[in-house]
Amino acid sequence: MPIVWLLPEGVHMEKKLFTLFCGSVIAFSLSTAVFAQVAPAQERMAKMAREGRWEGNVVRSNPDKSTLTVRKVGSSDERTIHYDGATRWVSQQHGSKKVNEIDATQVKDNDRVIATGIWDKGVLYATLISKRLSHSK
Structure with a gap:
């Protein structure tokens, strides 16, 4: 005769409930750990998506609007800085x-720049605009 039949029904039910409880605790712990890792990763990705860099030659400058239009080298792709x-x-x-500190008036059309x-x-x-001296025309 199996041992299960010898135990009172209440003890068998308590074992099932205890097993169910332990399984729930483990599942909850794992899901919490997974969600805790996903949130910082998403924040890092969002921050990286906003931070940027653009490199190329100045095609237009507008001191009144505080902008430079920079064309990527070897491309017709232009961005406003x-x-x-x-x-x-x-x-x-x-x-x-x-590295030499300069001011905006020292960057002219056709100068090579890197902006971050x-x-x-x-x-x-831009938080930084670097004029590349060896590539300037």
Whole structure:
């Protein structure tokens, strides 16, 4: 005769409930851990999607609107770079570690620049604009 039949019915039911409870606790713990990892990853991806970089030659500058239009090298793809008083302006020889502080008036049409900042609706709001001296015309 199986042992199960020898136990009172209440004990058998308690074992089933205890097993169900343990399974629920484990499932809840795992789901909480998974969701805790997904949220920071989504935040990092959203932040990375906003941070941007654009490199190319200045085709137009508009000091009144504080913008540069920069065409990617070897392409007809152009982007608007918006700057303000907080934008840092530097110049640097290609491969050099020496960085020179400059101002917006020193960047002219056909200069090679690298701009970094935040993308918003196709416009890069620059926090740094670096004029590349070896590629300038």
